[in-house]
Amino acid sequence: MSTTVVADITPLPGHEDEVGHVLRAAVVRVRHEDAGCERYELNVDPRDGSYVMVERWADRAALDAHAAGPAFADLSAALEGLLARPIAVRALTPVG
Template identity: 50%
Template sequence: MNQTDGVVVIATMQAAEGKETQVEEALRAAVRAVHAEPGCERYALHRDPRSPSTFVMLEKWASGSALGAHGKGAALAELTAALDGLLAKPMDVQVLTPLPDGDPQRGAL
């Protein structure tokens, strides 16, 4: 991946039983902190309505280097610490290279 390409990340977290509220609070705090990071174009929290313990963060970064800085930043370190012991299994993170096509508003994040 070229360091100037945009990057999309899908991070899925499953709260341990009874820890859903704590996980949501930690993720909401991270959203506010990450929005201030350079290169953050989208960092949006979602919840699976069929599985209320499952949270999904949709991210868009201006570049691979911006994502790399996020990975080493304070906000992610604080989130990792806040989620310690609250997840049923390790976070699943998918890093994707966008392949935009068609209408620019609909064909890419």
């Protein structure tokens, strides 16, 4: 069963563009490298410059492999010191 992930990403003030650049690069890499990725879509809230990543994975195993893989590790390292708070992640299971 597929798993949907919603991640809220809040840059430190003044780092919105830098965070956006890092996230856009991650989108390209994850779509190319991570098996089981059905959707990896970056969105921005123009009101405050925060980002929302909406992901869909073929199953929980694909999500777990992504979380343990190099693309995710590199993304986490690149965002170090650029975020106002830890990324809020919700993993959701479809019910209907």
